Amino acid sequence: MKPLRHLSKYFRKYQAYLWWGFVFVTLSNLFGIFPAQAVRVAFDMVQDNILLYKCLSGFMIQEEMYDIFVGVLFFFAVLILVFNLIKGGFMYFMRQTLVVMSRHIEFDLKNEIFTKYQTLPLAFYRRNNTGDLMARISEDVSRVRMYSGPAIMYTMNLITTAILIIWMMLSVNVVFTLYVLIPLPFLSVSIYYVNSIINKRSDAIQSQLSALTTYVQESFSGIRVIKAYGVEQAMLRDFEAESEQYKQRSMSLAKVDSLFFPLMMLLIGLSTLITVYAGGMAVIKGSISMGNIAEFIIYVNMLTWPFTALGWVTSIVQRASASQKRINEFLTEEESTDTGGKKPFEFHREITFNGVKFAYTANGRTVLNGLDFTLKKGQTLAIIGSTGSGKSTVASLLTRLYSVSDGAILIDGENIDAFALDSYRQHMAFVPQDVFLFSDTIFNNIAFGLSSEEIPDIEERVTEAARMAAVHSTITDFPEGYKTEIGERGISLSGGQKQRISLARALVRNPEILLLDDCLSAVDTVTESQILSNFKTVFEGRTVLIISHRVSAVQGADQILMMEDGTIAERGTHAELMALKGAYAALYQKQLSEAYRQG
Ligand SMILES: Nc1ncnc2c1ncn2[C@@H]1O[C@H](COP(=O)(O)OP(=O)(O)OP(=O)(O)O)[C@@H](O)[C@H]1O
Ligand SMILES: [Mg+2]
Incomplete structure (x- = not known):
């Protein structure tokens, strides 16, 4: 958990979201409990009145009573519907605050990492490969986001639901409550284990996927060499081998993945079973009413998701913590010497x-x-x-x-x-030996970071620099002139053309x-x-x-x-x-x- 402390400055910055999120979580849970109580009242009412209804058979009043009865039940149905709608409304706001907060944090964290990257010395870039640096800012940040958004949301939800519902349950009957709660810790623990296995296997898939992507990417950028040497078949063979690996790993994930829901359903079913059985016994003893059983079944169903989430949240937090640790390693890296x-x-x-x-x-x-x-x-x-x-x-x-x-x-x-x-x-302006041009227009490659706000006559300066570098006429020969896109999105330039654009980039700065x-x-x-x-x-x-x-x-x-x-x-x-x-x-x-x- 320690590495995640880095995020506390963001939680402080966005604490308003956090507080409102908590309010909405609590409210949505409250309105989740009311329907359960309405169901109990309705159930008990039916049970109490059914005897009376039977006693009245043959009397005119029985018909009238039936109508009132149906009317009241209809009222309960509408009530339950309204409560659930309100609950849904609050759930919407809960996501709007907590998930939105996590997106803000993600944005800030990415900026923080990128800013840091720009200040790190070249020696750092020789030590770390590009894939690794990319993973920090994309994959690791999104894992941290899972913690700062969903994990926090489900934890709040778990705590408020558990407190509210268990309190309600205990106020009905302590022993019955304990019976009903028995399967829930098993649910959490087993979901946690299944999830850990799922995560491990997903990671393996992820790393295989990036190997596959790198391989395909290289085969595209090196396509001219591949064709010139006629090694397409050999390339295909290697690709198939990598692909096979990927398939194997995906299959092994599918095996555990398909365990997740059956396991959850089994444990939920078990809880319901215990509720009905233990509840039936208690009703026979007279310690609770029939309505209580119905009420408890709803409670148990409400509790299963938070308890499932507990196992899930634990593994999210672990992963986020590992990711944040890797991010922190970079953030604490010594800046340019x-x-x-x-x-x-x-x-x-x-x-x-x-x-x-x-x-x-x-x-x-x-x-x-x-x-x-x-x-x-x-x-x-x-x-x-x-x-x-x-x-x-x-x-x-x-x-x-x-x-x-x-x-x-x-x-x-x-x-x-x-x-x-x-x-x-x-x-100082430096024209390096190995030319690097960005996938952007020729104009932007020459102006490179200089904007027309700073330098009003930037257009003339770029043209002048291009003339000096003897590349102006080449550029104007392109149909789109200085607006021509180069690199991956546009045309390819010859080695000499690239060199001269790189030279113009230095000259335009008037160093x-x-x-x-x-x-x-x-x-x-x-x-x-x-x-x-x-x-x-x-x-x-x-x-x-x-x-x-x-x-x-x-x-x-x-x-x-x-x-x-x-x-x-x-x-x-x-x-x-x-x-x-x-x-x-x-x-x-x-x-x-x-x-x-x-x-
Ligand atoms: N980033 C680097 N890390 C480690 N060694 C390097 C690095 N860059 C260059 N060298 C080594 O330093 C030595 C000098 O390299 P340098 O690039 O300065 O040569 P150069 O005179 O510019 O050569 P060229 O005419 O081929 O451009 C070479 O032996 C090279 O292997
Ligand atoms: Mg050199």
Whole structure:
């Protein structure tokens, strides 16, 4: 139960719903009891008067009495109907308050979790898989909702019904009451056990279903590879195996599931049987009336559902508690290691890497091995080097996606961690190596989080950024232009088109510092030189870090770093590095001759 304490702040927030819910539960139960009493009165009346009626046989008055009799019984029937209607009305309001409350809590909890997700560091996302994160916010939250709504509602119902009815019963006859109540605890306990088994098997089905879904999903996204390799039959075989598992588990659930209702009916039937038997004996002894038996049968029927619910509620609470525990694990997870200081971002002179060392995991391989370099404000620094030499890692560290393991990154002599993270990132735009576009319009992918309220001329800025990234004419060629949907819902773009949209996304933010990680790798040399000539205006007055494999993209930079295995092997301007006749010069010659061969 302990993990569920996390919810108490929500219960406090929505306590009005809770109180009204309690009032409605009590009222609906009260109006459930009245019909039972009406039935007893009617029964006893019939019994008392039937003798009198027989005595009057042959008299005129017998006819008259019969009419009055029928009239009174009709009145009772209407009364019972009205009571039940009122009870139904209150039950409606009970759900309207308690179930509505649980929906509010569900909404708040989902928002809380999603907000938390956004603040967690990248390291967290490497540790946890996507399916798990999804399950927390969907499945686990809905289990918690079952607790905060239905479970609480049925518990309130159980308590008020039990108190009211058992009190009524005891006031009639104590011994008879005890007899009648005997089967009910068995009902609760057995429902609880059956339910636990049902839950365990449903979980197994659920996990098999998600395995099946993942498999199908992957086969859709990888359909081109599957067809190209002609492995459809093998895929089908694997699918059948997964599907078979699913079937087996579903069947095993069906076996227990079908036990649930018969078991409930058996125990309810048993209660009724005992009521009639023990009641009959008591009537013979004269300790209760016939009407009491009828009344008790209704009571027993009213009690069975809450007692069934007790077993059910217990397992809901257990599951909710386990789910909330998993949610809490995430909610108490340490937030980004570098939410940083409070200083607003300021940049006047230079960015300095001071003996920066870095490993992705605590005892992992050192990826950067003591980097020292300075990037002056307004200048362009280029990094070139073989794959895996640590170029992207430099960009990740500068964007503060990770923190350095040793050494420091300084801006005007101030450690970057001292700046408030949001202010820091506002001044920086990063084009990552692996392009990511959302299933949305091209316009929204470029504007990305900027709204027309903040920036009135957003349309012009997006078009301008797209022009700079040499993708404007491609976009306007689409029938729907900037409104074209991309991704799952829309068209597919080529690798180079995606890269240029991703570049436009960075340019539209008009950043002070621009980080470009291999952002032209998928465009042809003609487009590349077009973009590079646009860059001359883009880079003006900006501080730029550009990463590339191609000499053509870096040769205009004020300073070029040639990286090898996490260290800087060579550094200088293009002319200086050429004069050095080292690795850079060799790379230049190689790429030049390749370009020459391609003509
Ligand atoms: N998220 C990560 N977790 C663990 N190791 C990583 C991670 N990203 C990169 N690495 C490792 O760090 C090293 C440097 O990677 P990095 O991405 O910086 O290389 P790169 O120079 O950008 O290469 P490329 O030119 O192929 O983009 C590689 O050996 C890589 O395996
Ligand atoms: Mg890289």
